[in-house]
Amino acid sequence: MADGNALKDEARARAYSTPLEDFHPGDPELFRNDAHWPWFERLRKEAPVHWCRDSEFGPYWSVTRYNDIMAVDTNHAVFSSDAALGGITIRDARPDLRRPSFIAMDPPRHDVQRKTVSPIVAPANLAIMEPIIRERAGRILDELPVGETFNWVDRVSIELTTQMLATLFDFPFEDRRKLTRWSDVATTIPMPGALVETEEARQAELMECLAYFTRLWNERVNAPPKGDLVSMLAHGEATRDMTPDEYLGNIILLIVGGNDTTRNSISGGLLALNQNPAEYEKLRANPDLIPNMVPEIIRWQTPLAHMRRTALEDVELAGQQIRKGDKVVMWYVSGNRDETVIENPDAFLIDRERPRQHLSFGFGIHRCVGNRLAELQLKIVWEEILKRFRHIEVVGEPKRVRSSFVKGYEELPVRILN
Incomplete structure (x- = not known):
């Protein structure tokens, strides 16, 4: 723990000694080392709308306070998500590789495409999914080794969400890890030693994804409409004539949206409870707190650290002049710790009074379409954990993803104590 505190002190000293004009809060290394918190704390206090003049992602604005983020997120007329302008992440896709998807579109195209897939997470459908999720969560948990150290991310977080994704797509179950x-x-930054080392290697794998899903499309388009996502896209009036690029863009959106957020919240929730043992005790004493704990986990973890927009016109925000064409990054991870809006935001409190007051799902027309499904999966997994295990102990440092977009975990070593 002393080492952990020393690292925190070091991160804080760096954040407060670096001149604001040299700030690059989107540096992926800050997130890999869990060292980003003091940088955003300082920005919220001293430069809530901040211009980074240079970075590996080019220049960009950082919006770090809750209410300013809301102002950007709910104003799609001025702040565009369009893939042709760079899309929704701090990292621009190469112009020749910009694939449209409904999250990277503005109205009216966004609205009709989103409407095509949204029925899959309608309340009636969630009611059908609930027993399936519960049965699978139970089976995954029952297969875990008690008393041995294992990687929670791989055995539980990835497995549960990948099984769910396979169901939503009606994807061959034996191939489900391809989705992971x-x-x-799709979300990694290519570099030596990374998951993919070059952009060309990434594109080659994404072409395999397109080929696989094109085969599924051709099967579904020639069959009567069904309730899975591929069939919905193949038969939907607004989506049945998509180009291959657009189809791949939407498939990747649905895979990442259905995978990363839930998976990293399942891991982040267990880590939060271990870091806050009094809250773990509170949960064991009163499992009825689970529905309240779920949105608190999602706020505390913030599984996607940011969303990006591009200014369509000159605009003023919090006293700063944003120019047409500027890249504007909404740091949800910072807004979720804004002490002027959320009481005691750095505390993880499973009985927090207003746990749904968070930015993790976004706001406005791009609010996460699967937010209720994500919450349902988290709720069920914790109900099933408490039925089975007295304590799941984190026994080593988590290995975090090197990304300032996906805020997640590669490894979380744990041991079940019963």
Whole structure:
């Protein structure tokens, strides 16, 4: 723990000694080392709308306070998500590789495409899914080794969410780990030693994804409409004539959206409870707190650290002049710790009074379409954990993803104590 505190002190000293004009809060290394917190704390206090003049992602604005983020997120007329302008992440896709998907579109195209897939997470459908999720969660948990150290991310978080994704797509179950791989490949930053080392290697794998899903499309388009996502896209009026690029863009969106957020919240929730043992005790004493704990986990973890927009016109925000064409990054991870809006935001409190007051799902037209499904999976997994295990102990440091977009974990070593 002393080492952990020393690292925190070091991160804080760096954040407060670096001149604001040299700030690059989107540096992926800050997130890999869990060292980003003091940088955003300082920005919220001293430069809530901040211009980074240079970075590996080019220049960009950082919006770090809750209410300013809301102002950007709910104003799609001024702040565009369009893939042609760079899309929704701090990292621009190469112009020749910009694939449209409904999250990287503005109205009206966004609205009709989103409407095509949204029935899959309607309340009636979630009611059908609940017993399936519960049965699978129970089976995954029952197969875990008690008393041995294992990687929670792989055995539980990835497995549960990948099984769910396979169901949503009606994807061949034995190939489900391909979905995990494609999700990770789509969001990673290519570099030596990374998951993919070059952009060309990434594109080759994404072409495999497109080929696989094109085969599924051709099967479904020639069959009567069904309730899975591929069939919905193949038969939907607004989506049945998509180009291959657009189809792949939407498939990747649905894979990443259905995988990364839930998976990293399942891991992040267990880590939070271990870091806050009084809350773990509170949960064991009163499992009825689970529905309240779930949104608190999602706030505390913030599984996607940011979303990006591009200014369509000159605009003022919090006293700063943003120019047409500027990249504007909404740091949800910072807004979720904004002490002017959320009481005691750095504390993890499973009985927090207003746990749904968070930005993790976004706001406005791009609010996460699967937010209720994500919450349902988290709720069920914790109900099933408490039925089985007295304590799941984190026994080593988590290995975090090197990304300032996906805020997640590669490894979380744990041991079950019963």
